[in-house]
Each structure stands twice: as structure tokens, then as C-alpha cells.
Amino acid sequence: MKIRLALGAIALTVAGAQATEITPSAKAIKLTQETILIDTHIDVPYRIHAKWADVTKATDDGDFDYPRAVQGGLNAPFMSIYIPAHLEFEGKGKSYQLANQLIDSMEAIAQRAPDKFAIASSTADIKAQFKQGKMSLAMGMENGSPIEGDMKNLQHFFDRGVRYITLAHSQSNHIADSSYDIRRKWKGLSPFGKKLVTEMNNIGMLIDVSHISDDAFYQVIELSKTPVIASHSSLRKYTPGFERNMDDDMLLALKKNGGVIQINFGSSFVTSSSRSWYDQLNNKKDDAKKQGVKLSKDFDAAYRAKNPFPFASLEQVLDHIDHVVELIGIDYVGIGSDYDGVGDSLPIGLKDVSSYPNLVQGLMDRGYSDTDIKKILSGNVLRVWQQAEEYAKKH
Numbered sequence: 596m597k598i599r600l601a602l603g604a605i606a607l608t609v610a611g612a613q614a615t616e617i618t619p620s621a622k623a624i625k626l627t628q629e630t631i632l633i634d635t636h637i638d639v640p641y642r643i644h645a646k647w648a649d650v651t652k653a654t655d656d657g658d659f660d661y662p663r664a665v666q667g668g669l670n671a672p673f674m675s676i677y678i679p680a681h682l683e684f685e686g687k688g689k690s691y692q693l694a695n696q697l698i699d700s701m702e703a704i705a706q707r708a709p710d711k712f713a714i715a716s717s718t719a720d721i722k723a724q725f726k727q728g729k730m731s732l733a734m735g736m737e738n739g740s741p742i743e744g745d746m747k748n749l750q751h752f753f754d755r756g757v758r759y760i761t762l763a764h765s766q767s768n769h770i771a772d773s774s775y776d777i778r779r780k781w782k783g784l785s786p787f788g789k790k791l792v793t794e795m796n797n798i799g800m801l802i803d804v805s806h807i808s809d810d811a812f813y814q815v816i817e818l819s820k821t822p823v824i825a826s827h828s829s830l831r832k833y834t835p836g837f838e839r840n841m842d843d844d845m846l847l848a849l850k851k852n853g854g855v856i857q858i859n860f861g862s863s864f865v866t867s868s869s870r871s872w873y874d875q876l877n878n879k880k881d882d883a884k885k886q887g888v889k890l891s892k893d894f895d896a897a898y899r900a901k902n903p904f905p906f907a908s909l910e911q912v913l914d915h916i917d918h919v920v921e922l923i924g925i926d927y928v929g930i931g932s933d934y935d936g937v938g939d940s941l942p943i944g945l946k947d948v949s950s951y952p953n954l955v956q957g958l959m960d961r962g963y964s965d966t967d968i969k970k971i972l973s974g975n976v977l978r979v980w981q982q983a984e985e986y987a988k989k990h
């Protein structure tokens with residue numbers, strides 16, 4: 596989930612006008628359909644919390660619904676239990692409350708359509724449900740604020756099926772500093788955050804390093820006894836100065852740790868030009884606020900009409916995957932699209948969950964073997980998850 600991304604309907608027209616036809620081959624479609632496909636970051640829970648929709652059927656809006664996911668070969672999305680980083684949530688019981696409600700809403704989907712969906716809380720579940728032709732709903736918690744400084748809550752959310760925790764979101768919390776937050780309260784992890792990392796290892800909860808500050812990242816790498824994931828991060832190489840993405844030194848540290856980076860599709864994670872577009876929009880808003888001008892509801896849409904949004908392309912997303920592979924190898928990269936979390940900023944060719952065959956076609960065109968592609972679609976993150984499971988069994 597990215598913040599400050601309320602965009603108007605005009606954008607769709609712009610996207611349509613810019614869209615180029617991408618037709619995956621029968622082979623790409625077959626390979627996608629026959630492979631376990633884990634996307635580690637989809638924001639359905641918060642989307643339907645804000646505006647309810649029955650995603651077990653086709654929906655008019657949003658990036659995810661069951662028919663489109665089936666078409667795209669997506670069979671194991673990690674649904675993001677996303678808790679906003681507002682101060683009104685942190686430390687007041689509200690995060691815990693919201694997290695439980697969002698988990699309830701995922702259970703409701705599975706129970707409403709048990710022929711289509713099942714909750715997955717282990718790698719064994721993912722594999723078994725894939726064989727049964729059911730879509731697994733795995734869960735990751737985006738923002739550790741629902742832990743509220745109490746290890747009992749870590750166990751509680753583990754018992755409810757959450758299998759990774761993004762330690763912080765857009766502001767520093769009681770666990771870690773955020774890459775978006777200029778106040779570096781903890782210079783990395785808090786004392787509680789350090790204990791939490793060890794406890795997460797012990798129970799088999801994956802540590803997600805997306806969103807946290809560089810200092811927090813390196814402290815996690817130092818402390819964690821098991822490989823970590825970056826559930827939805829792209830590369831700083833293509834977005835210089837954007838700490839939310841990972842730089843080459845971090846990738847090298849990730850390789851040593853044995854972890855995996857799951858590439859975020861959002862255009863502003865993929866290219867600098869999309870980033871600057873948002874920066875300029877936000878500057879305009881800040882200026883207006885400073886001058887005491889009240890922003891109209893369609894401010895973003897009007898801005899967008901005048902300044903067409905520079906969507907990233909599928910090829911540019913593939914560049915991120917290529918760079919990880921060139922620098923640290925094929926075993927450390929996967930997919931964390933951020934569908935339903937980045938508004939209307941998705942690249943041309945990757946507009947929703949029906950688009951994965953386009954990505955697979957692109958990988959094939961760049962010379963990736965079937966074995967390589969399977970690693971990217973799920974093999975790498977399954978390995979990391981399994982290592983966490985095995986470590987927990989022994990502790």
C-alpha cells in the first residue's frame with residue numbers, strides 16, 4: 596500500500612491511450628497456469644475495508660478479483676493486512692482491532708467461496724491447495740503496529756495465519772524506523788524491535804524489510820537467523836535517492852542472508868520520471884496548503900489531465916528483475932506487485948492480476964528458462980518460507 600495516491604478517472608483514459616498491445620504466447624500462458632504463482636503483496640483487505648466488493652466474483656474496479664486472478668494464473672496471493680501508520684492507530688489498541696477485522700474479511704472470502712479459495716498458512720498448504728485447484732489466500736501484515744509491544748500479540752497473529760510482518764510502514768513505529776520518515780527515532784530498530792526479530796525467527800514468522808530504513812534493514816540482516824523477504828520493493832538503481840527501494844549493497848547483503856526481493860510493479864517504484872511526477876504533484880499541494888488554499892476534490896485529476904502520468908512499461912519492470920539476477924543471481928527475486936495498493940499507477944502491460952502471462956512472456960523473450968521463471972513466480976519465496984518453517988520447528 597502506498598499513500599497519497601488518490602487519482603481520478605481521467606487517468607484511465609490516459610492509460611488507455613498509451614496502452615500498447617501485449618499478447619502472451621500459448622506457451623507463456625501455459626507455463627503461468629501450470630506454476631504456483633505467489634505474489635507477496637496485494638492490498639485487497641484494505642481495499643474492501645474502504646469500499647466493500649465481493650472479489651469472489653468479477654468486480655468493476657480494483658486490480659484483483661477471482662476471475663481475473665484465474666485468467667492471470669495467480670493462485671497464491673499474499674493478502675496485505677495493512678494498517679495505516681497514523682498516530683491515532685499506533686499504541687492505542689486500534690491497530691490490533693483493525694488487523695483482526697482485516698483477517699476476518701479474508702476468512703469471509705474463503706468461507707463464502709470454499710470451492711474457489713482457502714486460507715494458506717504454510718508452504719504445504721500452498722502446494723496442496725494448488726493441486727486441488729484452489730486459490731490460496733496467504734496473509735502478510737504491513738506495519739507491525741498491531742503487535743503493540745507485546746509478544747503475545749505476535750503469537751496471536753501467527754495463530755490467525757499471518758506469515759510475514761513488514762516491521763514499519765510510512766512512519767517510524769515502536770518496532771523500527773521507516774524509510775519515508777525523516778525522524779529517525781531509533782536509528783534502525785527499537786530495543787523491542789530487536790527482540791521481536793528473534794521471536795519472529797523462533798515462531799516462523801517471516802521478516803519483511805520493505806518500507807524500513809536502511810539502518811533498520813542492516814540491523815535485521817545482522818540479527819535474523821533466517822532469510823528475510825522484501826515483500827514489495829524495487830531497485831534504487833532506477834530510482835536514485837528513493838530509500839524505499841533497495842540499493843546494490845543491500846542486494847548483496849540480501850544474498851548473503853539468503854533472502855528474496857519481490858519486485859513492486861507500481862510505476863513510481865520502477866522509474867524516476869514517475870517518482871518526480873508524484874513529487875511535483877505533492878509539492879503543488881504543499882504550496883497550496885502553505886498559502887491557505889483549500890484543495891478541491893478533483894485536484895489530482897485536474898493535475899493529471901494537464902500533466903499526463905508517465906506510466907512505467909513492462910520492459911522497465913523486467914529491467915529490475917534482470918538487474919537483481921545479474922548482480923546476485925536467479926535465486927533471490929520474485930513478485931510483490933502491490934496490486935490494489937498503488938492506485939492507478941500500474942505499468943502498461945501489467946494493469947491487473949490478469950497480466951502475469953505478459954510478465955512471463957517478457958521473461959521468456961529475455962532468455963529466462965522455464966526453471967528460472969518458476970523460481971521467480973514462487974520457487975524462491977517458497978524456499979525462504981520453508982527455511983523459516985524448518986528453523987521454527989527446531990526452536
Ligand SMILES: [Zn+2]
Nearest residue numbers: 596597737827
Ligand atoms: Zn507498502
